[in-house]
Amino acid sequence: MLRYLLEKEFKQFFRNRFLPRLVIALPLIALAVFPLVADMDVKNLSLSVIDSDHSRTSQQMQEKIASSGYFKESGNFADYKSALQSIEKGDADLLLEIPQQFEQSLNRENSGSLMIAANAVNGMQGGLGSAYLSAIIADYNRELIANTQGSAFLPVTAVEVRPLFRFNPNLSYRVFMIPALIAMMLVMICGFLPALNIVSEKENGTIEQVNVTPVSKFTFILSKLIPYWVIGFVVATLCIFTAFVFYGMFPTGSVLPLYIFIAVFVLGFSGFGLVVSNYAKNIQQAIFVMFFFVITLIFISGLYTPFKNMPAWMQMLGNASPLKYFIQVLRMTYLKSATFAEMQHLFYPLCALAVFFNSWAVLSYWKKSA
Amino acid sequence: MSVIKVENLTKHFGNFIAVNNITFQVEKGEIFGFLGVNGAGKTTAMRMLCGLSQPTSGSGTVAGYDIASQSEDVKKHIGYMSQKFALYEDLKVWENMRLYAGIYGVPRSEIPAVIDRMLAALGFESEKNTLVKELPLGWKQKLAFSVSIIHRPEIVFLDEPTGGVDPAARRQFWEFIYKAADEGITVFVTTHYMDEAEYCHRVSIMVDGRIEALDTPARLKQQFSVASMDDVFTKLARKAEGGEQ
Numbered sequence A: 001m002l003r004y005l006l007e008k009e010f011k012q013f014f015r016n017r018f019l020p021r022l023v024i025a026l027p028l029i030a031l032a033v034f035p036l037v038a039d040m041d042v043k044n045l046s047l048s049v050i051d052s053d054h055s056r057t058s059q060q061m062q063e064k065i066a067s068s069g070y071f072k073e074s075g076n077f078a079d080y081k082s083a084l085q086s087i088e089k090g091d092a093d094l095l096l097e098i099p100q101q102f103e104q105s106l107n108r109e110n111s112g113s114l115m116i117a118a119n120a121v122n123g124m125q126g127g128l129g130s131a132y133l134s135a136i137i138a139d140y141n142r143e144l145i146a147n148t149q150g151s152a153f154l155p156v157t158a159v160e161v162r163p164l165f166r167f168n169p170n171l172s173y174r175v176f177m178i179p180a181l182i183a184m185m186l187v188m189i190c191g192f193l194p195a196l197n198i199v200s201e202k203e204n205g206t207i208e209q210v211n212v213t214p215v216s217k218f219t220f221i222l223s224k225l226i227p228y229w230v231i232g233f234v235v236a237t238l239c240i241f242t243a244f245v246f247y248g249m250f251p252t253g254s255v256l257p258l259y260i261f262i263a264v265f266v267l268g269f270s271g272f273g274l275v276v277s278n279y280a281k282n283i284q285q286a287i288f289v290m291f292f293f294v295i296t297l298i299f300i301s302g303l304y305t306p307f308k309n310m311p312a313w314m315q316m317l318g319n320a321s322p323l324k325y326f327i328q329v330l331r332m333t334y335l336k337s338a339t340f341a342e343m344q345h346l347f348y349p350l351c352a353l354a355v356f357f358n359s360w361a362v363l364s365y366w367k368k369s370a
Numbered sequence B: 001m002s003v004i005k006v007e008n009l010t011k012h013f014g015n016f017i018a019v020n021n022i023t024f025q026v027e028k029g030e031i032f033g034f035l036g037v038n039g040a041g042k043t044t045a046m047r048m049l050c051g052l053s054q055p056t057s058g059s060g061t062v063a064g065y066d067i068a069s070q071s072e073d074v075k076k077h078i079g080y081m082s083q084k085f086a087l088y089e090d091l092k093v094w095e096n097m098r099l100y101a102g103i104y105g106v107p108r109s110e111i112p113a114v115i116d117r118m119l120a121a122l123g124f125e126s127e128k129n130t131l132v133k134e135l136p137l138g139w140k141q142k143l144a145f146s147v148s149i150i151h152r153p154e155i156v157f158l159d160e161p162t163g164g165v166d167p168a169a170r171r172q173f174w175e176f177i178y179k180a181a182d183e184g185i186t187v188f189v190t191t192h193y194m195d196e197a198e199y200c201h202r203v204s205i206m207v208d209g210r211i212e213a214l215d216t217p218a219r220l221k222q223q224f225s226v227a228s229m230d231d232v233f234t235k236l237a238r239k240a241e242g243g244e245q
Helices: A002-015 A019-037 A056-067 A080-088 A102-109 A123-147 A173-204 A206-211 A217-247 A255-279 A283-300 A312-318 A322-335 A340-363 B042-049 B071-076 B093-103 B108-122 B137-148 B167-182 B217-223 B229-244
Strands: A045-051 A071-076 A094-098 A115-118 B002-013 B016-027 B031-036 B057-062 B078-081 B155-159 B186-191 B202-207 B210-215
Touching: A002 A019, A002 A217, A002 B093, A019 A173, A019 A217, A045 A056, A045 A080, A045 A123, A056 A071, A056 A094, A056 A102, A056 A123, A071 A080, A080 A094, A094 A123, A115 A123, A173 A206, A173 A217, A173 A255, A173 A283, A173 A322, A217 A255, A217 A340, A255 A283, A255 A322, A255 A340, A283 A312, A283 A322, A322 A340, B002 B042, B002 B186, B016 B042, B016 B186, B016 B202, B016 B210, B031 B042, B031 B167, B042 B057, B042 B155, B042 B186, B071 B078, B078 B137, B093 B108, B093 B137, B108 B137, B137 B155, B137 B167, B167 B186, B202 B217, B202 B229, B210 B217, B210 B229, B217 B229
Parallel strands: A045 A071, A045 A094, B031 B186, B031 B202, B078 B155, B155 B186
Antiparallel strands: A094 A115, B002 B016, B002 B057, B202 B210
16 A cells, blocks of 8 residues: 555655755755855954054064955054944944054063954954954964064063864864754755645645545555655755765765664654644645744754753753754764764664654544544 | 444534434445535535544444444445545546555556556546646546545445536436446435436435435425425425524
């Protein structure tokens, strides 16, 4: 019986003008374009400079800042007030004030002071921007010391902290984004499509003809689940391929465990979509309910923000989200070369959730109305 | 031998009583007409008999199985054609046939022969590969009927099978119904075309959830001293209007 139902599902899928294209195009576009767009790396900051010193040192320092690539100079201002206006107008993100006799005081007193001011409307950009700027200046300071080594005003060496970033040495945002995008694509396609499937049979009335046959609930749900399972593999493979071609990102670990996890995750999430479809009375309801859950799950599963930053009660909720475990698997496989054994603790909850949602899907499918 | 036995069958939707205490029997091989105006409760009653809707109270058996507790067994022995066309419009004619033949357990090797036989019976040989959505309504209804009896059920339930179909196609449709009855399939059919009621062996007339009359068309006409089923129906329907005032 299952065989005929599956044949029907696949025929309907491939005969649809839109769905097969969506399944191919969405992962390609998302993985090719979104990492460029959704980039939280702080770059191209506009910097206003008030150089009241006009010395060789102040010139060198500005060149050093410009060559870092993080900043572009948006203007030179005569005084603090007009520079501040450029921030207020939104022309500049940061300003750097180099006071008069800066070089002199460096040479004579072995110290000088600078002022950095940052526009903190975007707190993260303001904070990171001023940190980058201080780091560049500190770097310049070290060069200055090195160049004048042996001279009279050699300053005391301060303790220097040099962080080494494990797994993502350049702190590239893309490395963080790409696994999240892969998870997103699977959620969108393998969650929404099943959610729309049963309910559209309800809207078309075709489900009546099936309900009046002796087909079992289990067989029926399985016939709805398996196609999305297969589609899930296609989507995941397309995502992995696109990320590799466009960004050279490929799982550093073995791909086999990743696919085992993909299999369980897609099964669970499609099961969840079917549950929504069973309860929904029409397509509109199904779409909005799915939107609600998908957005909530994305936020509580640590896709874009750290899971551990959430309040404890929210973390409890997050533990019921298959997405939480799956995103960890993706990041561990992409960045840490994790083996199956290292991710085993994520496998069991994911399996449990898949069993839970699919049992629910079978139980909530009613061939008979009350 | 009764293939459908219903006793005091009732269905409530909240405070609304859709089917009110109906009792009747349908004999094997009969063409049983289930008449009533729109909203009289025909479809609700039929859905309970097919195991699509749980009765609020009362009992019934279809093909010997209890409709409340053994509805999945009932489904093995019945065919059903709903009022709204319910085959897959994005599948071809033969693909719909194959799907339902498969679901009802026709052995895989026999399915192509079954499809060919059905296409021949319908005169649909040339439409085998047509998408169902491209068929005219009358053809769709014939296809839906033939799919509903693909597994040679004991009883077939037809819910307004000729709604919106032109007179010539309706007559042809009734020829199919007679042919099915000749093959021993009991036919339970709802309609509100009174000329069709004359084709039934026995009819029941439902008014506001109750069965107000049940007999052969000839005896009903005699009982109400009128010339046609249409007049019988009008008399009963008028009575209902009077009751509502």
